Amino acid sequence: MKIYVLRAIGAGAVMAGVAVAPVPVHAAEAFFKDKRIEFIIGQASGGTYDQWARVISRHMGRHIPGSPGFLPKNMPGAGHIKATNYLFNVAPKDGTTIGIFSRNIPTQALLKHPAVQFKTETFNWLGSPELTNRVCVAKKGAPVQTGEDLFAKELVVGGAGSGSAPSTTPKVLKGALGMNFKLIEGYDGPPAVLLAVERGEVQGICQTVAGLDQIQPGWFEKGGFKVLFSLEKKPVARFGAPTIYKFVKTKEQRQIVSFFSSSTELGRPIAAPPGVPADRVTALRRAFDATMADPKFMAEAKKQGLQINALTGEELADRVADLAKTPKEIIARTEDIAGLKKKKKKKKKKKN
Structure with missing residues (x-):
């Protein structure tokens, strides 16, 4: 015996007595x-x-x-x-x-x-x-070692393509808050940027915590990265670093940062x-x-x-x-x- 379920097409259709086409529950199985x-x-x-x-x-x-x-x-x-x-x-x-x-x-x-x-x-x-959380990090020994440093010194960071977080994040924070990021493009992904950090081509990256952990396991614990700040409103207890909201001064800055950071709520x-x-x-x-x-x-x-x-x-x-x-x-x-x-x-x- 075949088993059927009804596909919802609006409560009004059932109330009005409109016939709803039954869909066999095995339809997806037959297709896949x-x-x-x-x-x-x-x-x-x-x-x-x-x-x-x-x-x-x-x-x-x-x-x-x-x-x-x-x-x-x-x-x-x-x-x-x-x-x-x-x-x-x-x-x-x-x-x-x-x-x-x-x-x-x-x-x-x-x-x-x-x-x-x-x-x-x-x-x-x-x-x-x-x-996951997104953070901006600097290599140990780079001129910038805190979020505050970014208002007086320059941090050279690697980008992973127009529209990617490593590229867009420093642009937005530089434009909205005046942080001194210098973006170097041309890398085909975060792993390539981190290789560039090791080679000394760039000094940091803005990327997710999970991504950094996966590409460079143990770098946080060994002190290879200095976390400057996280991009969400709640700080990441693991790092003891502030959130970007510590550096927000105006309503417009807060709105821009909130809009930009909201993407982390979408996960993968x-x-x-x-x-x-x-x-x-x-x-x-x-x-x-x-x-x-x-x-x-x-x-x-x-x-x-x-x-x-x-x-x-x-x-x-x-x-x-x-x-x-x-x-x-x-x-x-x-x-x-x-x-x-x-x-x-x-x-x-x-x-x-």
């Missing part, structure tokens, strides 16, 4: 059986997003009806924007492609980054495996393209939730030094929607200081 899900990663191999994607890929398939296989695929470029554009515009909209990309992506869309070709509110958000967002059938989105969301509680997955994550602090797809979607409510004038000001506004071309005067 013998399929392979491509997992797009907006970062080069070796980074934390890459690490999370590969661990999830080894476990999530058995929680999806039909038990499809997974194929992780790195697609770095433009601070994860290349991968996000692909997921939105090119990837099949049938549930066979999902992606993980920077938590900064929704912010970059609001800031009208020139490379953005997507609308974050239309993605089908599946969840996030962790939440995973999404399917817009247009994927609702039953498949539900199957993927529930499979993600089950994976986060899977003992085998949890054991592997722990072995790799990954800390699970998950968000559901619904929670992630709500946070993205809240971020979109930021006042337009604050978005415009942040866009301006981050250097993302397109310069208007001067019209050539016609010769008489």
Whole structure:
């Protein structure tokens, strides 16, 4: 006997006696059986997003009806924007492609980054495996060793591509608060920036704590990094460093910093393209939730030094929607200081 469930199409439809098409609960299983899900990663191999994607890929398939296989695929470029554009515009909209990309992506869309070709509110958000803090750090022995130093001395930091946190964070803090960051671009990800720190090419980076722990285990404990401040309102007890809000002086500065820092509340967002059938989105969301509680997955994550602090797809979607409510004038000001506004071309005067 087949079992059916009703797809919700609005309370009014049922009240009015409108017929609702039944959907077989085995529909998702029939679709995903013998399929392979491509997992797009907006970062080069070796980074934390890459690490999370590969661990999830080894476990999530058995929680999806039909038990499809997974194929992780790195697609770095433009601070994860290349991968996000692909997921939105090119990837099949049938549930066979999902992606993980920077938590900064929704912010970059609001800031009208020139490379953005997507609308974050239309993605089908599946969840996030962790939440983490973002910090700005300096190498031991660099001229800058405290947040206060940044108002009198210069810190040379490495960038990981337009739109990435290592690139955007120092721009925003320099423009909004007057901190003396000097940004050097040209690195293809945080691991490359940290190699540059070791070589003495740059002196620091703004990056997540989890990312730094994963790329350079033990550097914090050994004193290799000096944490200047964290970007969230609550300080990280582990470091004894202030938050960026210690250096905020005006209401506008607070609003800009709050808007920019809100992206950390999105964790490591995973999404399917817009247009994927609702039953498949539900199957993927529930499979993600089950994976986060899977003992085998949890054991592997722990072995790799990954800390699970998950968000559901619904929670992630709500946070993205809240971020979109930021006042337009604050978005415009942040866009301006981050250097993302397109310069208007001067019209050539016609010769008489």
